[in-house]
Amino acid sequence: MPPRRPIPSIVFPPMIAALALLAASPACADPKEVTIVMGNMTYGKIPSDLKVGDTIVWVNRDTVIHSATARDHSFDIRANPNQTVKMTVSKAGTFPFNCIYHSMMRGTLTVGQ
Numbered sequence: 001m002p003p004r005r006p007i008p009s010i011v012f013p014p015m016i017a018a019l020a021l022l023a024a025s026p027a028c029a030d031p032k033e034v035t036i037v038m039g040n041m042t043y044g045k046i047p048s049d050l051k052v053g054d055t056i057v058w059v060n061r062d063t064v065i066h067s068a069t070a071r072d073h074s075f076d077i078r079a080n081p082n083q084t085v086k087m088t089v090s091k092a093g094t095f096p097f098n099c100i101y102h103s104m105m106r107g108t109l110t111v112g113q
Helices: 013-024
Strands: 033-039 055-060 066-070 076-079 084-088 093-098 106-112
Touching: 033 066, 055 076, 076 084
Parallel strands: 033 055
Antiparallel strands: 055 084, 066 076, 066 093, 093 106
16 A cells, blocks of 8 residues: 555635635625715715715705706606605716706715726
């Protein structure tokens, strides 16, 4: 019977390290929910780190109806006074928008992959 050779050890640490990096990568992050408040005839802080799949909660705290209407017509939400409307971001890009009822209300959504 020939002598037994040692079984070569399988090296997993680089693979495990790569998987850990993927798990921590922002591209693999779970979608998040952010809020944009419409109040005093303006849009509140618009997040700069939006990604496809995130949800925007539009909250109208004014006493009049507002919209967030993309100039390219990719989204159009309408919110009555004291109403909350949710919208899931469906594509990447830069989207200027405005309120169709109040021309001074303008903003831009910037969405990454």
